[in-house]
Structures are given as C-alpha cells and as structure tokens.
Amino acid sequence: MKVPTPAHWTTVLDSGMRAVQLESFQVQELLGEGSFGEVYLATFEGQPCALKTIEIPDETDNLEWKCQEFATEVMMMQTVALISRESVCAPLAVAWEHHNGAYHLHLAMELADRGDLLDLIDEDTNWSVDGPSSAYGAERTEGVYEAYVLERASKLQLAESLAAAVAGLHAAGIVHADIKGANAGLSSCDGLLSVKLLDFGSAGQIGTDFKAFGSTGYEAPEVQERTEARPPADVYSAAATLVELWCGQWIASDTALAAREESSRSGHDPTRIRIAQLMSQIEDEDPDVAVILQRCLELDEETRPTAKELESAFRALQIGTPDDDIGEICADLRMSTISDQC
Numbered sequence: 001m002k003v004p005t006p007a008h009w010t011t012v013l014d015s016g017m018r019a020v021q022l023e024s025f026q027v028q029e030l031l032g033e034g035s036f037g038e039v040y041l042a043t044f045e046g047q048p049c050a051l052k053t054i055e056i057p058d059e060t061d062n063l064e065w066k067c068q069e070f071a072t073e074v075m076m077m078q079t080v081a082l083i084s085r086e087s088v089c090a091p092l093a094v095a096w097e098h099h100n101g102a103y104h105l106h107l108a109m110e111l112a113d114r115g116d117l118l119d120l121i122d123e124d125t126n127w128s129v130d131g132p133s134s135a136y137g138a139e140r141t142e143g144v145y146e147a148y149v150l151e152r153a154s155k156l157q158l159a160e161s162l163a164a165a166v167a168g169l170h171a172a173g174i175v176h177a178d179i180k181g182a183n184a185g186l187s188s189c190d191g192l193l194s195v196k197l198l199d200f201g202s203a204g205q206i207g208t209d210f211k212a213f214g215s216t217g218y219e220a221p222e223v224q225e226r227t228e229a230r231p232p233a234d235v236y237s238a239a240a241t242l243v244e245l246w247c248g249q250w251i252a253s254d255t256a257l258a259a260r261e262e263s264s265r266s267g268h269d270p271t272r273i274r275i276a277q278l279m280s281q282i283e284d285e286d287p288d289v290a291v292i293l294q295r296c297l298e299l300d301e302e303t304r305p306t307a308k309e310l311e312s313a314f315r316a317l318q319i320g321t322p323d324d325d326i327g328e329i330c331a332d333l334r335m336s337t338i339s340d341q342c
Contacts, residue, residue, distance in 0.1 A: 012075060017078060018094070019093065019095065022097055022106060024045070025044055025051055025108060026044075031050065036199070041111070044108050049108045049111050050089065050111045053104060054070055054104075055102050057101060070105050073201050076174055076200040076203045077109065078090075080169055080174055086194065087168030087196065087197060088165070088168075088196055088200075089110040089112055089185050091107060093108045094106060094107055110187075112196055113187055114186035114193055115186055116181060116182055116184055117162070117181035117182075117241060118182045119186070120150065121244050153318065155245055156318045157318065160314040160318065161193070161195040162184055164311045166235065167308040167310075169197060170231045170307055170308075173207075174203055174204070175205075175206055175212070175233065176200065176202070177202040177212035177234070178202040178214045178215055178219075178237070179218065179238050180218040181241050182199075202214065211226050212229035212233065216271070217250075218240045218241060218251065218252070232304045233301065235296050236298075236301070238310070240275060243278050246278075246286065247281050251271065275297060279293065292310070292313045296310060
C-alpha cells in the first residue's frame with residue numbers, strides 16, 4: 001500500500017530532495033532526543049549520517065502545520081547547502097511512513113562526526129581563559145580527573161569557523177534564530193574542526209515577518225521581545241556561544257536560570273549580568289577577543305558587526321596581523337562594555 005505524501009512535502013520533492021524508502025537507512029544508535037523528536041546515528045549508501053525522526057499522530061490538531069514545519073526546516077537546510085555547503089550539515093534524503101495512527105517523518109543529513117561546541121564546555125572543570133593552554137573537559141580515570149587541552153589558537157579557529165558558517169547562512173538569505181553550542185556541529189577536516197550549523201526548526205528567510213523563538217541565554221534582546229529576527233540576532237547568539245567557549249562555563253546553567261527568574265522582577269536582565277561576569281574574565285586575559293565579542297553583544301542590533309566582519313576579525317587574530325593593525329580592527333569594533341548595559 002502506498003503511503004500518501006505528507007502535507008506540504010511535495011514542495012520538498014519538487015526542489016530535488018531525494019525521497020527514499022526507510023529501509024535505505026541502517027539505524028545504529030540514538031544520538032539525542034528532545035521535543036523535536038529523535039536523532040539517530042545511521043548509515044545511508046555506505047556512509048554515516050544523522051537521521052532525524054519525528055512522529056506526528058493523526059489526531060494532532062495541527063497535523064498539517066506540523067508537517068509543513070518539518071518540510072520548511074528541510075527546505076531551509078537545502079537552500080543553505082546549495083549556496084554554502086560548508087555552513088550546514090547538508091540534507092541527504094527524506095523518507096516517511098504511516099502506521100499506528102501517525103506519520104513518521106525522517107530526514108537524513110551529514111553527520112557532525114566530532115559532536116558539537118557544547119561538548120567543549122564542562123562547568124565542573126576550573127580553567128583559565130587563556131594559557132598557554134586551557135582545559136575544557138575532564139575524564140575520570142581511576143578516580144583522577146585528566147583535563148583535555150584547548151589551545152587559544154584552536155578557539156580562534158573555531159570562532160572563525162562559526163562566524164563563517166553564519167555568514168554563509170546569511171548569504172543564502174536565511175536567519176537561523178537559535179544559534180548555540182548544541183546547534184553548532186563539529187566536523188573534522190584535514191586535522192581541523194569546522195563548524196556546521198544544525199537544527200533549522202526556528203529558521204526563517206531574511207526579510208520575511210517571522211517570529212523566532214530562540215534559547216534562553218543565547219537569544220538576542222530583540223528576539224526576547226518577539227520582534228522580527230534579522231541577521232544581527234544570529235551574530236549576538238554566536239558571540240554568546242563563543243563567550244561560553246572562551247570561559248568554559250555555560251550562560252544558561254541551572255544556577256543562572258534560577259537567578260534569571262528571581263531577578264527578572266528587579267528590572268535587570270540576569271542573562272546580561274551573567275554574560276557580563278564571563279566577559280570580565282575574557283577582558284582580563286584576552287582583551288582583543290573581548291572587544292570583538294562586546295561589539296557583537298550590543299543591545300542595539302544596528303551596531304553589531306555582520307557575520308562576515310566577525311569572521312574577518314577572528315581570522316586577523318590568527319594570521320599574525322601586526323599589532324598596529326589588530327589595534328585598528330579592535331578600535332573599529334570597540335563600543336561600550338556589556339556591564340554598562342545590564
């Protein structure tokens with residue numbers, strides 16, 4: 001019996017996205033799950049991939065809208081992949097089935113084989129922002145914690161890669177609207193880690209009136225107010241993610257979230273206070289990076305640099321740009337500090 005095509009998926013198929021039978025995927029293990037569904041490690045045509053699966057019961061009041069939402073996410077990813085493949089874990093194929101009174105929708109995409117940026121952050125490890133090196137994780141071996149090491153040069157390279165991924169996204173006319181460590185996948189290439197963006201469930205087209213719903217701690221102030229998400233919102237979220245990477249501490253930790261709820265009644269934004277606390281560490285030990293991140297975290301979206309400018313700034317810090325030129329770049333980016341705006 002042929003399974004009917006889910007609502008709105010003809011647009012996905014008309015765009016050239018491959019539709020295959022579910023048996024084309026060899027599922028191996030669960031990678032993650034959440035309100036969106038589940039993601040599995042699978043094999044497709046002999047290559048490892050990530051398989052995102054959602055279940056939509058027939059009795060769901062907004063069945064058609066749910067199908068459209070997932071189809072839109074696939075289309076967003078495909079649009080970016082066609083223009084800037086290095087920016088996204090590209091979609092490979094879709095499949096669907098209908099049984100037990102529900103649609104089961106599947107999307108196969110490139111695998112981020114080295115996890116994500118969130119994996120590089122461990123709040124249980126005390127470490128320096130700069131070094132020569134900074135521990136960013138710990139593994140218990142016979143009762144002893146052994147710290148891994150993330151050199152400053154590696155952090156700069158990851159920062160440039162994240163900014164480049166966001167710039168590629170914007171060049172394709174898409175705003176992600178939910179950039180954070182968990183949505184910044186890591187892939188290995190020639191011995192280096194590159195960032196590829198994941199989870200386009202909140203994404204929208206630049207210039208369209210869509211209301212984004214980002215993640216607490218990372219969403220830009222204008223997104224918190226539920227106004228239209230524009231490219232500067234992604235720059236803000238990317239910078240917040242990099243603050244975490246530089247400090248090895250989460251912005252949206254359980255403690256920070258509790259403080260946010262308690263102090264929100266005072267008229268101060270506890271998320272901004274948390275970011276200011278972490279930024280003070282970076283200002284002390286890596287002032288050039290602090291200046292760049294401060295500009296990206298401005299309350300006024302019009303004063304933030306573009307993702308392309310952010311990419312260029314982090315590249316300049318890596319390639320041995322003369323101190324005078326670095327100073328000029330930072331002077332161009334310098335604005336008020338985060339603590340001034342809490």
